[in-house]
Amino acid sequence: xxxxxxxxxxxxxxxxxxxxxxxxxxxxxxxxxxxxxxxxxxxxxxxxxxxxxxxxxxxxxxxxxxxxxxxxxxxxxxxxxxxxxxxxxxxxxxxxxxxxxxxxxxxxxxxxxxxxxxxxxxxxxxxxxxxxxxxxxxxxxxxxxxxxxxxxxxxxxxxxxxxxxxxxxxxxxxxxxxxxxxxxxxxxxxxxxxxxxxxxxxxxxxxxxxxxxxxxxxxxxxxxxxxxxxxxxxxxxxxxxxxxxxxxxxxxxxx
Amino acid sequence: xxxxxxxxxxxxxxxxxxxxxxxxxxxxxxxxxxxxxxxxxxxxxxxxxxxxxxxxxxxxxxxxxxxxxxxxxxxxxxxxxxxxxxxxxxxxxxxxxxxxxxxxxxxxxxxxxxxxxxxxxxxxxxxxxxxxxxxxxxxxxxxxxxxxxxxxxxxxxxxxxxxxxxxxxxxxxxxxxxxxxxxxxxxxxxxxxxxxxxxxxxxxxxxxxxxxxxxxxxxxxxxxxxxxxxxxxxxxxxxxxxxxxxxxxxxxxxxxxxxxxxxxxxxxxxxxxxxxxxxxxxxxxxxxxxxxxxxxxxxxxxxxxxxxxxxxxxxxxx
Amino acid sequence: xxxxxxxxxxxxxxxxxxxxxxxxxxxxxxxxxxxxxxxxxxxxxxxxxxxxxxxxxxxxxxxxxxxxxxxxxxxxxxxxxxxxxxxxxxxxxxxxxxxxxxxxxxxxxxxxxxxxxxxxxxxxxxxxxxxxxxxxxxxxxxxxxxxxxxxxxxxxxxxxxxxxxxxxxxxxxxxxxxxxxxxxxxxxxxxxxxxxxxxxxxxxxxxxxxxxxxxxxxxxxxxxxxxxxxxxxxxxxxxxxxxxx
Numbered sequence: 180x181x182x183x184x185x186x187x188x189x190x191x192x193x194x195x196x197x198x199x200x201x202x203x204x205x206x207x208x209x210x211x212x213x214x215x216x217x218x219x220x221x222x223x224x225x226x227x228x229x230x231x232x233x234x235x236x237x238x239x240x241x242x243x244x245x246x247x248x249x250x251x252x253x254x255x256x257x258x259x260x261x262x263x264x265x266x267x268x269x270x271x272x273x274x275x276x277x278x279x280x281x282x283x284x285x286x287x288x289x290x291x292x293x294x295x296x297x298x299x300x301x302x303x304x305x306x307x308x309x310x311x312x313x314x315x316x317x318x319x320x321x322x323x324x325x326x327x328x329x330x331x332x333x334x335x336x337x338x339x340x341x342x343x344x345x346x347x348x349x350x351x352x353x354x355x356x357x358x359x360x361x362x363x364x365x366x367x368x369x370x371x372x373x374x375x376x377x378x379x380x381x382x383x384x385x386x387x388x389x390x391x392x393x394x395x396x397x398x399x400x401x402x403x404x405x406x407x408x409x410x411x412x413x414x415x416x417x418x419x420x421x422x423x424x425x426x427x428x429x430x431x432x433x434x
Numbered sequence: 435x436x437x438x439x440x441x442x443x444x445x446x447x448x449x450x451x452x453x454x455x456x457x458x459x460x461x462x463x464x465x466x467x468x469x470x471x472x473x474x475x476x477x478x479x480x481x482x483x484x485x486x487x488x489x490x491x492x493x494x495x496x497x498x499x500x501x502x503x504x505x506x507x508x509x510x511x512x513x514x515x516x517x518x519x520x521x522x523x524x525x526x527x528x529x530x531x532x533x534x535x536x537x538x539x540x541x542x543x544x545x546x547x548x549x550x551x552x553x554x555x556x557x558x559x560x561x562x563x564x565x566x567x568x569x570x571x572x573x574x575x576x577x578x579x580x581x582x583x584x585x586x587x588x589x590x591x592x593x594x595x596x597x598x599x600x601x602x603x604x605x606x607x608x609x610x611x612x613x614x615x616x617x618x619x620x621x622x623x624x625x626x627x628x629x630x631x632x633x634x635x636x637x638x639x640x641x642x643x644x645x646x647x648x649x650x651x652x653x654x655x656x657x658x659x660x661x662x663x664x665x666x667x668x669x670x671x672x673x674x675x676x677x678x679x680x681x682x683x684x685x686x687x688x689x690x691x692x693x694x695x696x697x698x699x700x701x702x703x704x705x706x707x708x709x710x711x712x713x714x715x716x717x718x719x720x721x722x723x724x725x726x727x728x729x730x731x732x733x734x735x736x737x738x739x740x741x742x743x744x745x746x747x748x749x750x751x752x
Numbered sequence: 753x754x755x756x757x758x759x760x761x762x763x764x765x766x767x768x769x770x771x772x773x774x775x776x777x778x779x780x781x782x783x784x785x786x787x788x789x790x791x792x793x794x795x796x797x798x799x800x801x802x803x804x805x806x807x808x809x810x811x812x813x814x815x816x817x818x819x820x821x822x823x824x825x826x827x828x829x830x831x832x833x834x835x836x837x838x839x840x841x842x843x844x845x846x847x848x849x850x851x852x853x854x855x856x857x858x859x860x861x862x863x864x865x866x867x868x869x870x871x872x873x874x875x876x877x878x879x880x881x882x883x884x885x886x887x888x889x890x891x892x893x894x895x896x897x898x899x900x901x902x903x904x905x906x907x908x909x910x911x912x913x914x915x916x917x918x919x920x921x922x923x924x925x926x927x928x929x930x931x932x933x934x935x936x937x938x939x940x941x942x943x944x945x946x947x948x949x950x951x952x953x954x955x956x957x958x959x960x961x962x963x964x965x966x967x968x969x970x971x972x973x974x975x976x977x978x979x980x981x982x983x984x985x986x987x988x989x990x991x992x993x994x995x996x997x
Contacts, residue, residue: 188531205530212537216444220601253533257438268604287601294440295536302533312847312887314530326462326474330523332847333478334485339889340841341482368490369627373634376483376511380642382842383479387472388806389843392835393903394827394859397471402851402858475845 188250188306195414196240196308200407201317203415208305210419214426215297220290222429226297232421233300242307250303254295261291301418311335320404329399333386341379348375435592435617436528437543439536446599450541457549461518469516481520484508488524490627500620503547503588506555506581507628510573510645511635514556521548542595546588555584559645570636573646574629581628585621589613754783754939755817755832755910762802762812772798774963775812782817782910785940787950787971790960791985796943797838799960800913803941804833817910831860834909834938838916840896844888849880849899852888856907874906875899878932894925898932911939918946947975947988951997959984 196204211229218225237247268284305314315335318328348371387395442450466473484504491501508517525548528534535543562576593610636643643649757780764773772795780786790796801807802814805826814821816829837843846852853871862870875881878898888896897917904912917933918926926949933940933953944950950957950971957974959967961984967974974980976994981987988994 208530209537212439213444216439216447216538250533254438256435257441264604267608283602284604287604290601291438291440295438298439298536298538299533302530302537306531306533311531312851315847318530324459324462326466327458327519327523327526329474330478330481330519331527333475333845334481334523334527336845336847336888337479337482337841338485341479341486345486369630370634372487372490372627373631374638375486376480376631376635377639377642379479379483380476380639383476384472385837385839385842386475386479386845388801389835389837390475390845390855391471391806392804392830392837393843393856393907394830395471395855396827396859399474400855400858402854 189310190240190242190246190307192241192308194240194308196236196304199308199411199415200405201309201313201315202320203317203407203411204305204309205314205317205321207415207419208301210416211301211422212298214419214422215294215301218294218422218426218429219433220286220293222433223289223293225425225429226293228425229297229422230300232418233297233304236304236418237300240304240308242304246307247300247303251296251299254299257291257295261288261295264288264291316404325399337379337382340382341375344375344378435546435589436525436535437539437546437592437595439538441536441600442539442542442595443599443601444538446595447538447541450539450545450595452541454541454544454549458518458522458544461515461522461549464515465513465519468513473516473519477516477520477523480508480512480516481523484520485524485527500623502624502627503551503585504624505547505551505588506559506577506584506624507631509552509556510559510577510580510628510632511643513644514553516644517552517556518548521552524548542592546591546595550591551584551588554587555580556645558583563645568646568648570633570646570649573636573643573649574633577632577645578625578629582618582621582625585617585624586614589617753908753910754937756780756782757803757817757833757911757939757941758813758815759799759802760813760815762799762809762814764798764802764807764810766798772963773802776960776963776965778958778965778968780911780939780941782939783937784956785954786942787954787957788941788943788960789945789947789950789957789974789984789986794960794984795963796960797915800835800915800941800943803911803913804830804835806835827860831856831907832909833911833913834904834907836900836904836912836914836917838919840893840900841888843900843903844896847887848884849875849886849888849891850884852899853884853903853906856903860907870906870908874902877905877936878902879928892925894921894928897921897925897929901929901932905936909938911941912936914940914942914944916944916946917942918944918949945986947986948992948997951975951994959986 215226215229218229237244264284264287265280266278266284268281268287271282272279273282274280309317312332315328315332318331319325352367352371465477469476484507487502487504487507489501503521505517505521508520511517512520522544525535525543526540529537529540529543559576559580562579563572566572590610590613593606593613596609597606632643632645636646636649640646640649759776759778762773762776763771765771776795776799788796788799798807802809802821803816805814805821808823808826809821816832819825819829821829844852846855850871853874854867857867857870871884872881875884878901880895880898880902883891883895883899888899891899901914901917912933914933917929921929930949930952940954942950942954954971957967957969957971958965959974959980966984967980972994975988978987
């Protein structure tokens with residue numbers, strides 16, 4: 180898990196992609212991913228098309244390829260799994276470069292690679308072009324339960340505060356000569372994790388008191404929503420729309 | 435393990451979304467009833483804590499490291515319903531913001547990591563505590579077992595999901611052994627960390643450990659007993675039927691007959707049991723099936739014995 | 753707009769049994785600026801939390817501008833008594849400054865254009881209008897303190913209660929905050945260890961120790977009594993000469 184800081188996820192910009200409202204982009208992500216998952220794996224051309232359209236969006240938004248590549252490192256664990264599949268899969272088998280590979284395993288590996296990567300890049304593009312408050316507001320508009328979105332908002336807000344406290348604790352421990360190298364030394368870290376929980380909980384209670392002091396009575400106040408423009412909807416649907424058409428064609432062609 | 439897009443087919447993923455929505459929605463309602471107004475800030479802060487904690491990597495084997503899931507820990511500290519909500523928020527944001535876990539696999543990831551890890555961890559925590567008098571040692575011992583096994587349960591569930599809708603290509607029982615085995619190691623790491631964290635919180639603020647609220651001087655909310663005995667009974671029944679099903683497999687009996695000759699095989703008997711060996715041998719799948727059946731049998735016997743002990747303990751004067 | 757606040761016989765014990773307040777009596781007139789000193793654990797913060805009903809007085813009474821604090825009046829009193837907590841991170845919990853400052857008035861029923869106006873005016877009062885769409889964690893501590901004050905000012909309170917407003921601020925931020933607080937037309941109670949700050953901003957001071965009011969008088973008079981100060985673990989900073997201020 181990379182767990183990077185929030186600002187490492189976002190590329191500042193004013194492109195047409197950036198200016199689309201959050202809820203449309205989130206919906207577009209979901210539709211795009213659904214289309215990719217529905218696309219039959221053997222239609223290799225279809226994934227090439229999906230990748231090309233993703234590249235187009237990235238270009239329009241000004242998201243550099245190096246940035247995307249770096250964030251794609253989150254894929255490494257399942258890539259490792261994918262690479263193993265042709266080696267340990269079931270028969271029928273075929274020879275390639277002196278190694279016996281499983282056909283089914285190879286197809287499965289390709290499926291994971293293609294679909295997984297498309298999904299990852301699409302998520303990266305969402306985070307890169309949309310500020311977190313807009314993503315959360317978007318989730319609200321898409322009827323995700325308000326409490327979940329509110330809790331998510333607090334989680335994001337206090338993530339840096341809590342990581343800051345962890346960083347300070349590690350510095351304090353390092354200053355006393357503590358640098359865990361083996362598993363058993365992790366115990367002191369885990370004990371300080373207990374202290375971190377208590378601090379987080381107590382802060383949660385203080386935040387609650389601050390909320391109550393400003394009139395909070397159980398429901399978060401709603402701030403006005405701007406009406407959705409048709410032009411924005413059309414723009415947002417371009418990526419998933421193309422992916423859906425591609426998937427449909429691939430499904431029909433493969434019979 | 436965060437499942438990415440492409441592992442599991444669309445129909446299964448969609449079904450998982452429906453189940454996850456139900457589970458998380460139910461947990462949300464219960465957690466709102468328990469925490470009332472304080473739900474949003476408290477769950478938000480604890481979610482930030484869990485997220486940061488998940489960055490804790492620990493080595494399990496040379497070159498391989500696992501990281502904390504935190505489901506069982508969250509359940510022991512905050513109670514099961516709040517824990518489900520908290521971990522759900524973490525999983526959702528990981529998928530949307532960090533591309534950790536596919537958007538199409540969100541339902542599956544929520545089930546595996548937010549619902550099943552927390553709930554199974556909580557159930558096992560209560561079950562392990564049951565025969566013993568409320569004590570710090572009982573809480574910590576139960577935390578260890580619960581956290582360790584919750585990780586294994588979640589890994590096994592992933593294999594079941596893969597069996598239902600995975601991209602295929604591998605022999606499932608071998609995948610099961612590989613997943614269960616590696617996650618047992620990760621689970622042990624999680625178990626140790628969970629014990630350390632629960633222990634530290636118990637020391638400083640015992641009132642903040644939901645699972646130990648019967649230890650605190652003032653007493654706390656009474657933990658519902660009857661529900662868990664019903665659950666344990668159901669779990670036991672399911673496991674018993676699985677055992678019966680596995681042992682009725684005729685190939686398994688054949689394998690037992692061959693076993694005496696198996697030991698004499700000169701050709702790499704060690705490599706024959708490794709998951710990466712030649713998968714063409716049908717005998718190996720039966721061996722795996724037999725091992726699973728044996729494990730299930732042991733677990734069932736253990737649970738029945740444990741349950742008997744617990745009932746006897748409740749009957750005896752405190 | 754300012755109001756008076758009256759506390760009579762306030763007694764409060766925490767669940768563990770520790771008696772934090774033991775019959776506190778304090779009357780603050782409309783428009784007064786009062787500082788509250790005391791050693792750590794004296795009950796200052798606990799006292800402050802009673803002023804807007806976060807703790808409801810189990811024994812004794814709190815009256816704000818003639819309205820007694822009870823379950824019916826508590827929402828109205830929360831609007832009229834603005835509480836600024838010690839750690840600004842505890843009260844800047846929304847994704848943007850705008851939403852934080854709007855949170856209070858929105859809860860009290862203000863919407864639309866009036867809400868926008870409240871937000872702009874409150875931020876202007878603390879000179880943080882430029883930060884309106886920024887995330888709180890991108891601001892410095894001094895800036896966050898000022899925004900925290902704005903979040904409370906947006907509901908147009910009559911009484912402002914501040915808990916250690918100058919702690920951890922660099923000298924320039926401290927100065928900026930003092931200027932802002934002096935410009936406000938509210939009754940003010942400031943809990944603080946920063947004795948010079950209290951002298952600068954509050955004409956009256958109260959000392960609380962072990963849950964009781966042990967001194968109440970002009971700030972200058974109180975600070976000029978070193979024995980009284982020492983008795984309650986207070987002292988003037990090194991080199992601070994009361995006569996020169």
